[in-house]
Structure formats: C-alpha cells, structure tokens
Amino acid sequence: MAWLRRGLTISSLLSLGLAALFATAAGPVDVADARFSFCITCHGANAQGNPGVAAPRLGGLPAWHIDNQLKAFQAGWRGTAKGDEHGDVMRTMALALANDEAVRDAAAWAAALNAPAPAATLLGGDPTAGKALYAPCAACHGAEGQGQEALGAPPLAGQNDWYLETQLEHYLAGRRGFDPADSRGQQMRALAGTVSTPQQRRDLLAYLATLSTKAP
Amino acid sequence: MATVSRRRFLELVGAAGGSTAVYRAASALGLMAAPGAMPLADLQPLQGAKRKVLILGAGIGGLTAAYELRKVGYECKILESSHRAGGRNLTLRHGDIVDELGQQQVCRFDDNEDLYLNAGAARIPPDHTLLMSYCRALGVELQLWNNDNRNAYYQDDNAFGGKPVRQRQYIADTRGFMSELLAKSVSAASLDAPISEVDTQRLLELAKAFGDLNDSHLYAGSSRGGYKRGSFVLHGEHHEPFDFSELMNASFWRWAMHFNESSDQAGTMLTAKGGMDHIVKGFMRHVGDAVHLNAWVKGVELTDRGVRVSYIENGERKTEEADYVLNSIPTHLLLGLRHNFPKDYVEALAKPKRGELFKMGLQASKRFWEEDRIYGGISWTSQPITQIWYPNHGFHSEKGILLAAYTFFPGAGAYFTSMTPEERFQAVVQQGAKIHPGWEQYIENGVSVAWHRMNHMMGCSAEWTGDDVEKHFKRLQRPAGRHYLIGDQITYHTGWQEGAMRSAHLAMADINQRVQAELRGDATHA
Numbered sequence A: 001m002a003w004l005r006r007g008l009t010i011s012s013l014l015s016l017g018l019a020a021l022f023a024t025a026a027g028p029v030d031v032a033d034a035r036f037s038f039c040i041t042c043h044g045a046n047a048q049g050n051p052g053v054a055a056p057r058l059g060g061l062p063a064w065h066i067d068n069q070l071k072a073f074q075a076g077w078r079g080t081a082k083g084d085e086h087g088d089v090m091r092t093m094a095l096a097l098a099n100d101e102a103v104r105d106a107a108a109w110a111a112a113l114n115a116p117a118p119a120a121t122l123l124g125g126d127p128t129a130g131k132a133l134y135a136p137c138a139a140c141h142g143a144e145g146q147g148q149e150a151l152g153a154p155p156l157a158g159q160n161d162w163y164l165e166t167q168l169e170h171y172l173a174g175r176r177g178f179d180p181a182d183s184r185g186q187q188m189r190a191l192a193g194t195v196s197t198p199q200q201r202r203d204l205l206a207y208l209a210t211l212s213t214k215a216p
Numbered sequence B: 001m002a003t004v005s006r007r008r009f010l011e012l013v014g015a016a017g018g019s020t021a022v023y024r025a026a027s028a029l030g031l032m033a034a035p036g037a038m039p040l041a042d043l044q045p046l047q048g049a050k051r052k053v054l055i056l057g058a059g060i061g062g063l064t065a066a067y068e069l070r071k072v073g074y075e076c077k078i079l080e081s082s083h084r085a086g087g088r089n090l091t092l093r094h095g096d097i098v099d100e101l102g103q104q105q106v107c108r109f110d111d112n113e114d115l116y117l118n119a120g121a122a123r124i125p126p127d128h129t130l131l132m133s134y135c136r137a138l139g140v141e142l143q144l145w146n147n148d149n150r151n152a153y154y155q156d157d158n159a160f161g162g163k164p165v166r167q168r169q170y171i172a173d174t175r176g177f178m179s180e181l182l183a184k185s186v187s188a189a190s191l192d193a194p195i196s197e198v199d200t201q202r203l204l205e206l207a208k209a210f211g212d213l214n215d216s217h218l219y220a221g222s223s224r225g226g227y228k229r230g231s232f233v234l235h236g237e238h239h240e241p242f243d244f245s246e247l248m249n250a251s252f253w254r255w256a257m258h259f260n261e262s263s264d265q266a267g268t269m270l271t272a273k274g275g276m277d278h279i280v281k282g283f284m285r286h287v288g289d290a291v292h293l294n295a296w297v298k299g300v301e302l303t304d305r306g307v308r309v310s311y312i313e314n315g316e317r318k319t320e321e322a323d324y325v326l327n328s329i330p331t332h333l334l335l336g337l338r339h340n341f342p343k344d345y346v347e348a349l350a351k352p353k354r355g356e357l358f359k360m361g362l363q364a365s366k367r368f369w370e371e372d373r374i375y376g377g378i379s380w381t382s383q384p385i386t387q388i389w390y391p392n393h394g395f396h397s398e399k400g401i402l403l404a405a406y407t408f409f410p411g412a413g414a415y416f417t418s419m420t421p422e423e424r425f426q427a428v429v430q431q432g433a434k435i436h437p438g439w440e441q442y443i444e445n446g447v448s449v450a451w452h453r454m455n456h457m458m459g460c461s462a463e464w465t466g467d468d469v470e471k472h473f474k475r476l477q478r479p480a481g482r483h484y485l486i487g488d489q490i491t492y493h494t495g496w497q498e499g500a501m502r503s504a505h506l507a508m509a510d511i512n513q514r515v516q517a518e519l520r521g522d523a524t525h526a
C-alpha cells in the first residue's frame, strides 16, 4: 500500500498549504524546512530525541546512517516485525518520503540539526564492566563509539541510552536484522549475542554514556 | 422534642430559598453529590494593569483560558501548531483533512451538514456542569444522545454461533437467570440474622421484579427480551430464553453490558447539535482573533520574570515573552521541546502513557439500521471494531454516518493504527458485516482517525497509573515558575472536555491570586 501513502501525503500536504514540497534546499539547514519539519513532531524540537514517543536523536548523527536506516525502514527490514510498534510508526514516516532524493535530503537535513548530546537516563549499569563488554564492538563502532562509515556501523556515543537498549533487544529478539537481504542488520544481530543479559546491556550502556559526554 | 427529618428540613429550606437553596443545603448535608466541587476561577479584572499570557494549544483547554482571561483584561495569544483549532474536539465533514502523520486523508462524506463524524469528543454527560455552562454561554445548541439502545446488537464470535443478538434479549435473560438464583437462595432461608422476615419477602419481590420471574420465582423468558411474533393485534409470543451457558460464553456481561453505568457515562447523554466542534466555533467567535494557527512551539524557557516561548509561525522563527504561560501541549510531545523545567517536573512529564484511541466513520447510502428498528445507540462486538454507533439525528433521511469502529483497548488501537486507511476500511467493513450482514452494499466511503498518529497529538487521553498519580500527577497540577500545564491530561478524568476546562480554571485561579498579590505589592511600592 506504499503508493497509497505517498499519493495521499503529497497531494494533501500541498492542499494544507504547509509546504512548498519541491523547493530546493539552499543555504543553511533550517529546522523549519517545510519538507521535513514533520520529523521533529516526534524526534524533538532539535531532533534531539524524545522518549515521550520513543523517537531517537537524529541531529548530529551522520547523514549516511540516517540514509541507511530510512531505506531499511522502506525496505521493511525495520518496523515490520511483530511487536515492533515504534518501528512500524517510523516505517510509515519513511514511506512518506517519495524517492531516494527525498531520503537523501531528509538525512542531510536531520544530520545538520544541532542537537545536544543526551544525558544518561538508565540506572544500574557498571561502566567498568561495560568497558570490557564494549571491546569487541569497538572494531566496528570505533574506540570512542564514533561509528565507521565504511562498515555502515553508526555512532553509538551521543545516542539516547533508552533507544540503544531497545535496539539491542530488537536484534536479540529478531525484530531487527531478520531479513537475509539486510546484510548490515544481520551482521549486527549476530553480535548482539555478546550482550545477551539485561545487566550486560545496562553495563555496556553505562560505559557508552561516558563516551557520550565527549561526543559532538 | 420533635425531630425534623432530613426530608422535612429540605422542604423548609425550599420554601424559604427556592430550589438553589435546596440544592446547596442538600450538598452541605452530603445528600447529593456536587459534581466537580472544585472552585472555579473567580477572576478579578486587571483594571488597567497589563499582563500578558501565552496559551500553547488551541484545544478546549486553551480556548477556555483565553475566553476567560480576555474578559478580565489579560492580553492573550494562543499558539497552535496545527492548521485548525479544536485539538481533540474534531468534527469531520466533506473535504476536511485528517492530518495523520505519513498518511493524510481527505474526508469524502457528501457535502451535507448532517453527514459528519465526531472523531474525538462526541458525548457529554449532564454532570459535566462547566462544559454545560459554556454551551449555554456560547449558544451551543444541544441535543439528546442515546448511549444505550436495547434494540442494538451484541455480537460475539464465541457465542450464539457468532450471530448478533438484540441487547434487550441478552440483558433480559441474564437478569432473569440471576434473579432466579437470588430467589432460590432467599427461599432457602439461607440468609440469617440481620434480614427480617419482611425484608426477606421484599428481597424476593425485588428478585422477581428485577428479572421478571414468574409466580413460582422461575425465569421462563420475558417480554422484555422482545417478541418473536405478534404483540399488537396478534397475541405476542416472546423468545425462549437463551441457554445460560451461551450467555456466559459471550463476553458482553464482563463489561459492555454495564458500560453506561461507568463513571461519566449514562444511558442518556447530550451532544452538540450539528457536531461537537460547535463548541470550538462558539469559543472562536470570541477569541478567534487571538489564535495563531500553524504556530509551532519549539521551546519553553522559564525566566526570572515570566516565560519565554520560541516557535515557528508559517516557517518564520519567533520568540515571545509573557508573564504567564498556560500550556496544553500533550506531555509526551512537550518532553521533546527545548525547555529548562525543573527536574521533578520533567520526571512527572514522562510518566503518563499515551492512550491509543481509534475511530472510523462510514457513509451509508441508506439508513438500513432504522429499518431494523435501531435509532441511535450502540452495538457492541468482541471483534476489534468494538462498537458501532448509530446517528442520533437526521432520522429517516436518506444517508447517514455510522461510527463503525471505536476502540480503546490497547491491543485493538494498535491493530488499526498500523494499517493504511484503505486497509482499515476493508477490515472495518468486513467486521461490521457480522452484525449487519450485507451492509457492504450501502457503504460508500470512510474516514479513520488513529489518534496515536495524528500530527501534533501522537496519542490521546493520558493514562496515569498506580503510584504515579500520587507522586507525579499532583506535581503537574502545580506550576513550574510561571508555566502552568493544562488540559484533561492533568485531571482525574482524562479523556473528557470537562477536564480540559477545569484544568484551565485551576491554573487561572492560581494566576489570579498571584497577579492580585503583585498588584497589591505594586500599589504599596508606588
């Protein structure tokens, strides 16, 4: 039904008078860019993430990662598994982006927003234990959790801890990385097994939080 | 000494002071509930002093505040992010846009003032006295609302072979069987001491009357359940009772059968004639010039002297300071704004869960349900659509709008929310056909509203549970600096317009006190 979603969105956005939908993005990125400002209804005023609706930080993430994930939602690699209600919400939004160009522009727009790195919210984690658990992850996600474009591994430092926790649970439960065509997701799903207990995940996230304070 | 009975006392008061006096005295004696005894804001005019109030959100809460504050001289501006005022008071008619994120719809009902859907607020219990008083003040015409129609159906896949049964029949039989059991236990004299012989006799009579038992105190069916043939000029023959275990297999008795007895519900209620948004229109006639649409609040900053609000209005960034802010933005969205709220306030904002209500309206080319003796009221089913509401107006006209699904159970909400509008339409029509076989031929189009995905809303009816009520809810009823949260979200009865109005009054009463104190202070300093 993707065609239906797209068709309705474009025509009615125009009729709402909300958007010059095909305006070219010139000059500095603007939060108010009418093509994408609907993203921050959920992702927070600066795309800094909003736990109230379970939407993660986007501002400050690299555009390539946002682009990858928008396409993963569109392909049904994310947001289609049973029990992944928040992913399903986001999938509908990704499908509203009409083509690759719109996806690219949305990613560039979101990445350029100036969102402060989030504070830690999860309790009960031991960062020292977490540091050891993080060692194998660093190969791809970087020693500082800064991510590596060549591997498609996103930054983990600077992301909301509650969001990373859900994503690890998704990988472990097979709600993400389940599609054989999703090679990045499948790779990551296998690795999530190294933090299979809730306590390990809390420890790991407590360590990532120490990196987040240094993140851009 | 002769004692005066309570009743006699009230008669005396009535003679002296009229019915209002009786009402007040009765309330004082604890004889009558005084619904919503919370003090209303008794606002004192500013008399030339200047105070500016920014109101965030043009829902019922925000509009109530602007209406009252302007009357006593406050400068008010309402910032509303969506393209319309009203918030969750939303009536859909021909051509209206349903601003669901990612999949907007246009309402395709015929262009006819009788064809509308109240997609949010729809009914008003007379106990919602503040809302009633605004309807009076704003000239909003009311009409009766049938919330309980025994001719409507109950349908359950697990009972009666999945076939719909008339509620009158189900209820008559259930009461009959219960009464028979009661009568048996009374006759068995198993009730001891405190019940006297007279009482026992009366209890038997109650059982008989309640369940329509025969003279042997047995239930053998009842005319209450309707007739299978005859009744006027031919001898009426009522239905045989259902099998007791079938009645129990159905889940109607668990909840829906008593729905009208729940808090804020009633068999007979009221609604705004022509659509609930007439309340919004009434307010807008008074304060419309203060409402800024497409003005999307992005940040709320508490300052020493007031509150600074940053927002984007039609693409342009703006900031504005005010002495006070009344904020009705849903807590889950408020969390995502830039703010400098105190820690305990933020903690409380994160507590309420988002409700996930879903409504779908269908336009029917013919009012087939009226030929089936259903005028207004609600059919219930165990399927996800949960309910079908029949219109309470336009009887015997050509077309009608059915509310063909209204779900509030967590699972059912998510089930419809995750579908496309077309998928919802298919599912709703298919499920409804179990109650009205063949209705497909009359269904012309539909419009669905999944509140969990509505732009600027992303959920509805904050759900407060357990300890959070004591610990956090009350924190949000108090201001943070000069910032006041309002909306039904901080009342004990979330999901009612009355709550949105009362929360605004709670905030205004406090602001009034502060301002009056400030003005007295100003005077002494002068």
Ligand SMILES: Cc1cc2nc3c(=O)[nH]c(=O)nc-3n(C[C@H](O)[C@H](O)[C@H](O)COP(=O)(O)OP(=O)(O)OC[C@H]3O[C@@H](n4cnc5c(N)ncnc54)[C@H](O)[C@@H]3O)c2cc1C
Pocket: B056, B057, B058, B059, B060, B061, B062, B079, B080, B081, B082, B085, B086, B087, B088, B089, B119, B120, B121, B122, B123, B124, B295, B296, B297, B298, B328, B329, B330, B333, B357, B358, B359, B451, B455, B456, B457, B460, B461, B486, B487, B488, B489, B494, B495, B496, B497, B498, B499, B500
């Ligand atoms: C399906 C359903 C059925 C209901 N049934 C009934 C009923 O039968 N009877 C009854 O009395 N009540 C009913 N209600 C409840 C009633 O609709 C609400 O209690 C009432 O409308 C809430 O008013 P409010 O002002 O508190 O909030 P809202 O109406 O939610 O207003 C909040 C406003 O804030 C705006 N906003 C959000 N974010 C921003 C931002 N960043 N900047 C600026 N503005 C923003 C929104 O667009 C919205 O207009 C029902 C609600 C629903 C959803």
